[in-house]
Amino acid sequence: MKIEQYISQLLYRYQCVTVPGFGAFLTEIQSAQLNESSNSFFPPKKTISFNGYLKNNDGLLANHIAQAEKTSYDYAVSAIGHEVLSWKKELEQNGTLFIKNIGELRLNADHNIIFTPSDQHNYLTSSFGLSPFVSPLVQREVFEQRIATLEPTITETEVIEYFSEETSRSGSFLKYAAIFVLGLAVAGGIGYPMYQNQIASQTVVVENAVQKQVQNKIQEATFFIKNPMPAVTLTVAEKEESKSYHIVAGAFRSERGAQKLYTILIKNGFENAKCIEMNKYGLYPVLYASYATMQEAERAQREIHKAENPEAWILIENL
Known part of the structure; x- marks a missing residue:
């Protein structure tokens, strides 16, 4: 087989x-x-x-x-x-x-x-x-931006001639535009301070109304308790640490044999020894002790191997 x-x-x-x-x-x-x-x-x-x-x-x-x-x-x-x-x-x-x-x-x-x-x-x-x-190695490439020339090159002489013609055509238009901009500046210099004063006065009125409502609410909500309830003290029980790592001394088909080994372990000073119920394989395991971490269990197992039982082994299970 x-x-x-x-x-x-x-x-x-x-x-x-x-x-x-x-x-x-x-x-x-x-x-x-x-x-x-x-x-x-x-x-x-x-x-x-x-x-x-x-x-x-x-x-x-x-x-x-x-x-x-x-x-x-x-x-x-x-x-x-x-x-x-x-x-x-x-x-x-x-x-x-x-x-x-x-x-x-x-x-x-x-x-x-x-x-x-x-x-x-x-x-x-x-x-x-x-x-x-x-995963294939990621190749990072650097791309250069290239700006294509969309317009033909213009010479300095052509630029001067162009602006000279445009200036002569739009001279009258610039005059009227300058007068319009000056009018806007004068109107803004006079109207903006008046607008600011109006906004400030309205803000003061609103703030006074809000403060008055807040004071009324505070007066309505003020009260005292003559006989307050005594304080309640809650006591929370500490959760017992789970110990899922067990050092097994032996496993027996008869409960009598397990109890016999358990008595010997207690007599030899193993105060935390246990004789647990029959498992699904029909055996009664006897434990030296149980521990919270694998490191603690392995440390104790090495000591037991040296002094007591070289065949003791570790069981990992929530009992």
């Missing part, structure tokens, strides 16, 4: 898909990017990483395979184990392992697994249909 297709299906919906006995593939949303050197645009996507320490069976992949293949859960677990053995054998023999639509795993000199994600597949559903593209 090729389980990579089922891993791909789960990566669309979940941030962590664990392959029991092998490791976990984690996703993180990456925003859109622009490569200025090549004028390339890349849409938002989910980047995939690999964590070889998360090997515990959380039931997610096995349940998905059992439903898709219409088989039992135990058979799905057995099929996953068989595929994991094949992967490990290929890694040991060839030093590399390619998983379709997910990426390539290879062994370095220290015999550690190095993962290179595939850039040909985008698991972010909101970016469906969006693909990278290259």
Whole structure:
């Protein structure tokens, strides 16, 4: 059974898909990017990483395979184990392992697994249909304005002769025009001050009427309250911070086993430990603690790996 297709299906919906006995593939949303050197645009996507320490069976992949293949859960677990053995054998023999639509795993000199994600597949559903593209470079050209000569060149002698003829023809007209302009100037000098005085007097009358109406309104609106109502004090409860990042100590098929581990964690000083209700896979998860950010959860996970449980993993869910 090729389980990579089922891993791909789960990566669309979940941030962590664990392959029991092998490791976990984690996703993180990456925003859109622009490569200025090549004028390339890349849409938002989910980047995939690999964590070889998360090997515990959380039931997610096995349940998905059992439903898709219409088989039992135990058979799905057995099929996953068989595929994991094949992967490990290929890694040991060839030093590399390619998983379709997910990426390539290879062994370095220290015999550690190095993962290179595939850039040909985008698991972010909101970016469906969006693909990278290259925009052609915009060429900006400078255009010079050229004014065409619409009239032929006129010589200085022709200009002098033209104005001499026009002056003799329009001499009488200029005389009458000068008398008319002088009359307008005299009328304007006398009439404009009279107009300004009339406007000023009307403005004063209007301002006095407006002030009188304002004073009347103020007198009508002035009153006092003898017995004012007491002030009301509202107390707003602070919203509890959401903690969606949980460090899982283990998951059990029986509630009794989960309660037993929960008692051990409380005894060992993990005061924020929780035993939550059965999930959709029929398991009872037991948590070390819950955190508000991924950074806090990863910091606590590293401490737990060193001191308590190297197989503790992070669950991202609103409980």
